[in-house]
Amino acid sequence: MNIQHKHIRMIEDAGQGAPVAFLRSSEPAAAKAIEILKKDFRVVTFDVGAAISPEGEAELLGAFARLGTSVGIISTGALAQQVLKLALQHPDVANAIVLIAPPAIADQKLAAELAGLKPPVLTLFGSKGGATAPEARRVYRQAIPKSHLMFVYDTDDGLAEQRPEAVAAALRDFMTVREGFLVTTRSAKLYP
């Protein structure tokens, strides 16, 4: 995909497999984890700036439509709440959402509306803590019906850079089978 947008910028379209949209601000983020994810998914990276404007949202929806009937969406940091709003307004766009180190939900109206969110959501936080207080990170799980909280050991808010393999593994499993990721399919058998 190579389309010129005015309000968002497509950084890269790489990898093979089911489509995943990685939304980030202008600051590069999670590069190593995304690189690993490309082995199993077609990952399209968008720079949406500091926030997604209404025009940018329209461009994103157009880009998603070209990728398939629905996409997995990954976002980092402060974009989390805009991704959730997008998924609320367009329930069939995302088949799964992963939020990496999202901040506290300050918008109480949004928090109340999240009860109606359709896609499953995985929120990833560092085990060493970060900017989001424990009570605030719990809100994601309490407010979103199909929501999962996961800690990446020995990391903080920079988890995707600090342990990219661990983050990519969680992303891969969740994007592949969504809520089925709770059940491992990894064999523990040592020898036949």
Next chain:
Amino acid sequence: MKAALFSPMRYNGPSAGAGWPIASTVYSAEAAERSMQSYLRQFKLADEVGFDWVTVAEHHYAPFSLNPNPMVTAGALTQVVKRAKIALLGATIPILNPVRVAEEFAMIDTLSSGRVVAGMLRGTPNEYVTYNINPTESRERFEEALSLIRMCWTETEPFGWQGRYYDYRTISIWPRPVQQPYPRIYMSGSSPESAEFAARNRVSLGFAFTNVPQAKKSSDYYREQAGKFGWTPTEEDVIYRVVVHVADTDDLALEQFTDASKDAPRTSLTMANRDLEASVATSGYYGRDREAQRQRLMGGALKERIETGQVVLGSPETCVKQIERIHRDLGAGIIDMTLAHDLGDTTLHAIELLGTKVLPRIRELH
């Protein structure tokens, strides 16, 4: 100063050979049952005569200890020990399932109405053979397991864990600890790496299979490191475990202890299998202070062991003096008194003497 009574829960019956592991060819179920009942009686008495804690620990594959799962023992103790804290010093967390450990500690804390003390150890080197865990990874596994256990105790929403050694997709333990946010945690602190980790993570320290000069060196380093992280350990943050035998007179105590020691192993569990220990040593298990760590596990003459605070032996008056010296030199707030031998009524009498004539005196030490 507080006092704990520790028993390795040695098997008192026929057994074959020395070393580790030990064959169970001549094992007697009746002797094992009798041994366990005897230890439950000792712990019950310790509670009645005023010990602050009773202590159990995990060891495997040898008559040295009938306690491969101290959680089970602690569960039984919750029904026998009504007042004292029940300390597990400890669970060997790098070889166990950390979530299970968190669940079991929470169960014991609930069963005991908040009296559990959570010792988390790396264990003796031989324990890595028990469940076939690579000792090279011992310290990293320990640190991650402890972090996960704390998260199990504090996170109230179901959560997943993407670790280096452990991964879980959803965890939500029931019951939860009675003590909030969680029971006091102790770890072994003999190596510099352990002291640094404990200081960084505000964990209390225990010293066992060592002597007072070595423990003091480690304890001083722990306090120095804690200062760097902005806190000051209290006396109760340091436990010192020591072998104790007390009788009505010094001569009687010496005679009873010497007789009982005749058939006992000359070395610690760690050094019971030298080849195995040497293999573990080359794995990096001990850390950067390897030779000092190994040296402290070697046995010694009784006189030397008393002088260096490895053994407290004698009449109540003599024992008080020896404990006072340990307290003065080390500054430990809790002395974990090890009953190295089960001598039946003699041991019960020793526990009574400790409770009535030693504990009231050492309680004044600050």
